[in-house]
Amino acid sequence: MTELSINVNGQSQVVNVDPTTPVLWVLREHLGLTGTKYGCGKAICGSCTIHLNGTPIRACITPVAACTSGKITTIEGLSENNNHPVQKAWVEAQAPQCGYCQSGQIMQAVSLLKNNTNPTREEIKSYLSGNLCRCAAYMRIINAVEIASKIS
Amino acid sequence: MEGQIKSKGISRRKFVGIIGGGVVFLVSAWKLAPNLFLDEEGNQINSSTDFEGQKVTVWVQIHEDDFITIYNPSSEMGQGSMTALAVIIAEELDADWSKVNIEQSSANPSIYGAGWGGRGRSMITVGSRTVSSYYNTLRQAGAQARFVLLTNAAKSLGVSIDELTTEPNKVIHKASNRQMSYGEIAKIVKPMDDVPDIAESKLKKPEDFRLIGKIGPRFDIPSKCNGSAQYAMDIKVTNMVYGVISRSPVYGAKPILLNKSEIINSPGVVNIVELDHGIGLITDTLELALKIKPKLRIEWSTGNKAENFNSFDAYNTYPEIAEQRLSSGNVLSQKGNISNGLKSGLRTYSSDYKNDFVYHAQQEPLNALVSVAADGQSAEAWVGTQAPGNNRNAIAQELGIDPSKVEFHRTYLGGGFGRRSSSDYVVEATKLSNVQKQPVKLVWTREDDLQYGMFRPQSLQRMEASVDNSNNIIGWKHIIVGTGNNLLGSGAKPQFYSIPNLHVEVRNINHGVRTKHWRGVGHGANKFAIESFVDEIASDLSIDPLEFRLKLMKDSPRAQNVLRTVAERANWQSPSANGRAKGIAFAERSRSLAACVCELSVDKDSGRIIVHKIWATLDAGVVVQPDNAIAQMEGAILMGMSSILKESITFRNGQVEQSNFDDYNILRMDEVPDSLEVHIIPSKVRPTGIGESGVPIIGGAIANAFATLTGKRLKHIPFTPTKVKLVLES
Structure with missing residues (x-):
């Protein structure tokens, strides 16, 4: 377990996880951002798509450690009032x-x-x-x- | 949160009399008694009216702020029925749709179930039957709720009920130019001892509908565009732990865990649960469960029926079974004398079609959260399910408690397609939680979901027919050989084709593997075979396949109309551009009629079929939400197309050979046609099912277009590029 800081939807969050944990589980199970979904776990289906520094990535295969220096955007952070x-x-x-x-x-x-x-x-x-x-x-x-x- | 499913429906509130600024109408199919209320368990309390023996149900709550809550009994898996059912109630209630909220009802079939097929009340969302089975009940429920409002308003205004009319959310007394909003009436409403049945003639005429056939947007959609829609996978409760299960690779095999002490001593592992069909692992976090699961060293028992099953080899055994004596299997339909019919024809035909197993592939893998109380005498569950009533009973049965001791929360379903009408995954979660006495969220990985799947059966369709000298089909024999019992037969009877001598029969073989309803059940495979065979005969007789079908449909003008309409919309008679061809097919499903024309080309180098255009028509009686019906047709046609072109589950030595979306291919966006037009035929008759109607029409249309284009016939779905090339080279 390692204490890691990640920036999600403009907020800095600290999580205590194995750094190899897919960021999908960190978002969903540790931070409660369940809008990002698990579908295949192998980057084949796209249900877990989030943005890292504005670029779409598949959260199910991306280790959380690879996200610590960037900015993550999830569906919850796309707009203030669902008006994107x-x-x-x-x-x-x-x-x-x-x-x-x-x-x-x-x-x-x-x-x-x-x-x-x-x-x-x-x-x-x-x-x-x-x-x-x-x-x-x-x-x-x-x-x-x-x-x-x-x-x- | 707009569009969110609120699982804490009425049963969790304590309604006694008029409370919380609103009144709850408890409406049965025939009676309405606002003085009947439910306690936390959904049991009836505070009854001053003798309703013994009647099933009293609860559908509508009117709030003093004029807002209305309507309770949804159906499972929302994307088919839109949670909105459609509320529309039906709101129509007869004369509700202002902008003030309607929808909440999930409790999972109590004796209150919220619908009767169908003479099987009593059940709460199960299957067979495209939600709207059709609830339609009359909920119109009556809405009309009775309106009657209570009218009665109370009449008293308050000191006038006769006959002088009152309603406008959306308002009761109007025209003579005195007075009105009361529904919210105002909610403040003064008094219980009624008896509410009469509202006569059919007093219900709205279809031409007076304000909502049915007119409401477009679905209630759940905004929440599905911002990540707030909650699926069971998203639920988290206090003190929750995670469960995964390593299940038998061959159905029926029993496990022995070889490294139990190593696993149980791993940090974060909470428990190990040894089940008949697998090893359950309970951990603190989901990521840990997924990481440790592959480390379970399990020895599986041998000697199970399935372990010798090779699905491709099995096809070699089917023809012999197809040739066995007539009626040696389960006869589904018989008419005239099939032997004479086949013998006396001028020309006879015979053709075999095959279809592989297909997998549901619902985008949300199976999962369930169950919390068994420390004393084992009650439980709470959160499940995305098509069968909440059965699930609740299954949990109770597993724990040996009464179903009323199970508090069951229904969430949105990330797809169902028939897979979520079973209880297996809910029972698994119950077993884990019962050992742990803690809330356990059981998650199936995609690989679990696929490899321990229940599939649409593999089968062989042996078709035989004879034609007389006027080109009438006078004999029709359809023998289905496969594994899956009753799943094999649906849609096999060509009920809209007039054929004097007919025999349809299923011959089941038990391969020891699991099969299940898959959107449209047997219709997908059977209609592909039937519609292909009809075209084969028409082609041999040099008759236009549209004309040939219209003649077969001579006793059913409604079916003819569906087919003719699609032909007109697709410009059937005008030839396609070079290198393209059209195909046509018809199918009935859930009492709705549908037809399809598709236009395709083939890339001869790769063997890939490219579907360019699809036209479809649907006659489903009154359509409550036309735009959603179109969406359902679009989705079902493309899901059907996916199964026709791409999908195949194969078994080797009883093991599923595929594991995820890399080796089980489903349709992707770059494979959809340029256009897909759906036309709904206007109707005033009672609604019939829609959700599956698109699946059975596409297979025949593709196969027939391919045959017209290439002169070769594809007879084994899926039509993968490899198979297409083989057929083209034959």
Whole structure:
């Protein structure tokens, strides 16, 4: 066990964990930020997508020790009042079904739109193809990204 | 928190009379008695009306601030029924939808269950039947709650009830130009001894609906866009420890833990629980549980039925079983004389189709949090489940206590698809907590969830048919051989095709592996086979497959309409661009009718099928939430497409050969079509099921389009690139 300091959603947090612990469990089980989900544990499904210094990473395979010098953003820290353009677009498109993958989808989409404000459909599909949705709400997720690109 | 499931529904509050600034209406299907209330256990108390023998249920609470709480009995797994059921109540209650909140009801089937199939009340969200099975009950519940409000308002205003009307959240007395809001009535409402049944004729006419068919947004969606929606995986309680289980790699094998002392002495390990089917490990933290789990050295018993099972080899044994004497299995449907029917045809056809096992792959792996009290005489549970009633009973049975001693909290489900209608994972958590007498959160890893899965059965479909000189099918024989008993047969009867001589039969083989309902159950495999076979016959007769089906549907104008509509929307008669082709299919599921056209091309080098466009139609009676119904169709069609193109579970020596999403591939975003259009056929008849209707229509449509494009037929799902290339080269 090691005392580690990490910056999550603008706040500094101290946790006492094994440094090899995936940051996913630190966020969820130690800090109570359960919006980030466990889906596969092998970076195949994207449900655990968070941002480290603004770049999307898969929290399930990233050791917490690799996050100590950067800034983590989770779905909870995306906006003050759930009014990030991507979140608003997600509601407008009625994108989620079971919703379990959606934090990861949203975090991945936010990153896409930051780098590419007006992505084509093919670019959206390609950038989000690492995020699985078993409900297969894909048509609406694509639509939501398109809406977000218009309102952001 | 908007859209959050509040698991502490009505049963945890002490309602006696009118309290907390609101009144609770306890509504049965036939009676409404506001003087009946429930205690903490959901038991009826303070009854002044003799309701003995009646099942009294609780649906609506009206608050003095004019807000309304509606209790949701169904499991919300993304299908949207928590909103749809509230819409049904709110419609007849004449509620202002913007003032409605939805909370989870308690998990007590005798109060909140729906009767279906003559099996009495149950609380189980399966078979796309939630809206259809609750529709009449909840319209009545809403209408009776409205009647109580009207009665009380009439008294307060000193007028006859017949002079009153309602507008959303208001009772109006037009003659005196007075009105009372529902919140105002909540302040003065007096219990009624008896509430009459509201006659069907007094319920709203579909053309007067303000909410049904009109409300778009789902209640749960905002919470699913900000991380606040709580799934069972997210629940944490005081003093909680974590559990994982290393389960038998071959079903039925029993464990012996070889390094128990080493494991139990590892720092952070709280306990080891030896189960029949695995070794449970309880630890302080989840990361530790996951780290230590692979270190468990377990010797597994041998001699189990499943250990000789090789799923591909098993296919070789099926044809012989398919050829066994007629009616040697379980006959599902019989009409006319099948032997004569097949013999007397001008042309006869025979074709075999196959389908591999498929896995649910719900995005939230199974998990449950159970806390057994120190004396073992009560328990509390937090579960994302399709079957809260069964789960609660299973916990009680495991502990040898009465179900009323189990406080059961329902959370959102990160997908169900049939997997979460079982109780196995809840019983496991109960066993761990019962040993530890502490709250235990049991987490299945993705590998656990897949490798100890229960799968949609593998099967062979032997189809035979005969056609007379007018191109009518006069004989139809469908023999299903596989492992999975009743799961194999659903959807096998071609009930909308008029065929005089028919025989449908399941021949089950027990391979010793676990099978389960998977969205659409047998329909996925059976409709793929049926719809492919119909096209094979039409193609041989050089008849357009649309025309051929319309003729088969001659006794069902409703089915014809569904099929014709999709053909029109897809411009069926106009040829596709070069290198592309269209295919068509029809299926009924949960009494709804659906049809599909898809257009695809094939990348001949890789063998990859690329689906470009999909059109679908659905006739599901009155659709309570049309936009959500469309979302369900979109998702089900694409999930079906995933199973058709990609998914396969295989067994070698009884062990599942796949382990995670790297070797069990499901559809990804870059594989979806350019467009997927769903059209809902307007209807005024009672709702039928929607959630699974998209699954059975896509397999046939893809197979038929492929056959039109290439002249070759794919008969074994999934149509992986390797299989496609083999078929193209054949």
